[in-house]
Amino acid sequence: xxxxxxxxxxxxxxxxxxxxxAAGLKQKWAKGERPALLENxxxxxxxxxxxxxxxxxxxxxxxxxxxxxxxxxxxxxGLNGRESTADVARVLGSYSDAIVLxxxxxxxxxxxxxxxxxxxxxxxSDDDHPCQALTDLFTMQEHFGPxxxxxxxxxxxxxxxxxxxxxxxxxxxxxxxxxxxxxxxLSEQFEKDLKARYPSFVYMQTDDAKAAVKGAQIVYTDVWAxxxxxxxxxxxxxxxxxxxxxxxxxxAAGPKAKFMHCLPARRGLEVTDEVMxxxxxxxxxxAENRMHLAKAVLVDLILPRKT
Numbered sequence: 001x002x003x004x005x006x007x008x009x010x011x012x013x014x015x016x017x018x019x020x021x022a023a024g025l026k027q028k029w030a031k032g033e034r035p036a037l038l039e040n041x042x043x044x045x046x047x048x049x050x051x052x053x054x055x056x057x058x059x060x061x062x063x064x065x066x067x068x069x070x071x072x073x074x075x076x077x078g079l080n081g082r083e084s085t086a087d088v089a090r091v092l093g094s095y096s097d098a099i100v101l102x103x104x105x106x107x108x109x110x111x112x113x114x115x116x117x118x119x120x121x122x123x124x125s126d127d128d129h130p131c132q133a134l135t136d137l138f139t140m141q142e143h144f145g146p147x148x149x150x151x152x153x154x155x156x157x158x159x160x161x162x163x164x165x166x167x168x169x170x171x172x173x174x175x176x177x178x179x180x181x182x183x184x185x186l187s188e189q190f191e192k193d194l195k196a197r198y199p200s201f202v203y204m205q206t207d208d209a210k211a212a213v214k215g216a217q218i219v220y221t222d223v224w225a226x227x228x229x230x231x232x233x234x235x236x237x238x239x240x241x242x243x244x245x246x247x248x249x250x251x252a253a254g255p256k257a258k259f260m261h262c263l264p265a266r267r268g269l270e271v272t273d274e275v276m277x278x279x280x281x282x283x284x285x286x287a288e289n290r291m292h293l294a295k296a297v298l299v300d301l302i303l304p305r306k307t
Contacts, residue, residue: 002113002119002301003113003119003120003121003301004119004120004121004122004130004131004297004301005106005109005110005113005120005122005128005130006106006122006127006128006130006164007128007129007130007133007134007163007164007167007168008128008167008197009130010130010171011171012171012172015134015137015168015171015172016172017300018134018293018296018297018300019134019137019138019141019296021295021296021299021300022134022138022289022292022293022295022296023138023141023142023292025292025295025296025299026289026292029064029292034064034065034066035065035066036065036066037065037066037299037303038062038065038066038067038097038298038299038302038303039065039066039067040066040067041062041065041066041067041068041097041098041302042067042068042069042070042095042096042097043058043059043062043067043068043069043070043096043097043098043099043100043298044069044070044071044072044092044095044096044098044099044100045058045059045069045070045071045072045099045100045101045102045123046072046073046074046076046077046079046092046099046100046101046102047071047072047073047074047101047102047103047123048073048074048079048102048103048104048108049102049103049104049124049227050227051102051123051124052263052264053263053287053290054100054102054123054124054131054290055071055102055123056291057290057291057293057294058100058121058123058294058298059071060291060294061291061292061294061295061298062294062298064291064295065295065298065299067097067298070096074103077092079108085108085111085112085115086111086114086115088112089111089112089114089115089116089120090115090116090117092116092118093112093115093116093117093118094117094118096118097118097119097302098118098119098120098121098298098301098302099112099116099118099119099120099121100121100123101120101121101122101123101125102123102124102125103124103125103126104125104126104228105125105126106122106125106126106127106128108125109122109125119301119302121297121298121301124160125160126160126226126228127160127163128160128163128164129160129161129164129262130164130168131290131293131294131297132161132164132165132262132290133161133164133165133167133168134168134293134297135286135289135290135293136152136165136168136220136260136262136286137168137169137172137174138289138292138293139260139282139285139286139289140152140174140217140218142285142289143258143282143285144217147172147173147174148172148173148174149173149174149175150174150175150217150218151174151175151176151177151202151215151216151217151218152165152169152174152175152176152177152216152217152218152220153177153178153179153212153213153214153216153218153219153220153253154166154176154177154178154179154212154220154221154222155178155179155180155209155212155213155219155220155221155243155245155249156179156180156221156222156223156224156240156243156270157180157184157222157223157224157226157236157240158178158180158184158185158186158187159222159226160226161222161262162178162180162186162222163186163190165220166178166186166190166194166203167194169201170194170197170198170201170203171198173200175202175203175204176201176202176203176204177203177204177205177206177212177213177216178204178205178206178212179206179207179208179209179210179211179212179213179243180205180207180243181207181239181240181243182207183239184239184240185205185207186205191203191205209242209243209249210249210252213249213250213252213253213257214252214253214254215253215254216253216254216257217256217257217258218257218258218259218260219245219249219250219253219257219258219259219260220259220260220261221243221245221261221270221271222261222262222270223264223265223266223269223270224236224237224239224240224243224266224269224270225237237269240269240270243270244269244270244271244272245259245270245271245272245275246271246272246274246275247272247274247275247278250275250278250280257280258280258281258282259271259275259276259278259280259281259282259283260282260283260286261276261283261286262286263283263287265283
């Protein structure tokens with residue numbers, strides 16, 4: 001694994017290795033141990049989009065591992081037209097031991113990976129959110145043990161998070177249900193490609209939210225209007241009104257179902273306060289795990305792997 005540009009760039013063995021590494025590093029952290037595995041290493045983060053969890057989780061991860069982090073806006077980095085992407089990638093790649101990008105277009109991440117001599121990590125693009133999906137599987141593993149055979153039900157927009165989650169679930173044998181309105185579902189081509197790569201994957205897509213969550217161990221949602229979709233906010237609120245995760249929908253999943261959300265949450269829209277603050281919610285342990293997963297990704301990409 002030279003870069004982490006998309007969830008599909010990983011093989012199942014890569015995903016399993018990252019989760020195992022994250023678990024080990026978190027165990028050390030819980031004991032007060034912060035091994036300086038990346039001492040004197042430098043992480044550079046370049047963001048086109050605002051961030052709380054992605055930026056802070058990677059900065060905290062790098063510092064706890066003994067390294068340092070530099071943050072640049074896209075304008076600071078010259079990606080506003082001042083320089084070519086190739087030139088910026090070559091320069092930052094020569095200064096940094098790893099680069100995290102949070103962008104609109106996936107192509108920018110792919111171009112960086114092509115020209116940078118240091119590893120490139122997708123901190124989010126409009127197409128993919130691999131670090132979130134890996135964190136979600138790690139969180140499920142903590143709460144349920146082995147995840148193979150579990151069912152994750154995603155309710156809402158078939159966006160970058162949903163796509164990455166579906167791929168991650170396919171890699172580790174988690175059944176994936178998605179409940180989304182017509183016009184906002186995962187594409188037929190995406191479904192076709194996923195089933196071709198993972199023939200035994202148990203996958204269901206429906207426009208019935210209650211059918212999607214039935215029997216699921218995890219009910220998951222995301223905002224209905226992502227960054228760049230602000231103009232559609234009111235329209236989407238009407239389209240997705242019946243897809244809100246509330247107490248009735250959680251009951252349809254079953255009494256032991258847990259609730260997850262990648263955050264930020266629009267309380268009162270895609271999820272109610274009652275669910276967010278309920279014993280079923282593992283949203284904030286999930287958010288914390290972004291840092292532990294970031295550590296695993298950084299260590300795996302920067303340090304030579306033992307053979």
